[in-house]
Amino acid sequence: MSFPVVIHHNPGCGTSRNVLGIIRAAGYEPVVIGYLTEGWTRPQLLALFAAAGITPREALRVARTSAEDLGLTAKGVTDDQLLDAMVAHPILVNRPIVCTPKGVRLCRPSEVVLDLLDRLPPGPLAKEDGQLIIDAEGNRLV
DSSP: OOSOOEEEEOTTOHHHHHHHHHHHHTTOOOEEEEHHHHOOOHHHHHHHHHHHTOOHHHHBOOTTSSTTTTTTTSTTOOHHHHHHHHHHOGGGBOSOEEEETTEEEEOSSGGGGGGGOSSOOOSOEEOTTOOEEEOTTSOBOO
């Protein structure tokens, strides 16, 4: 693999599916890590968040998770507490996280992944919701 691409993927997430589709449309066959089944380790999360330049709080997924019920959205919750919860409940990590030689990013919105690739997919290309992100001439629109 001359330009390796790794995606921490949740197939039940539209954004994650969009990102995987964009990567494949650009001609890559990424390493797909199904973090819901494989889980996370604390060192792995620390490394990914550091490389992406985000904090555990910024990586916390609140929508459609138990984050609020677990008290994780309250003031005073520490990064250590968030990391412990993310390891115990992998769904609490926002996704997808993509790693390439150009960097590591939480790809929300999904077109953020384009910044991590060394070539764009041919156009036209639209997300699942129909929003065009690359036109017929191959120009990035977002």
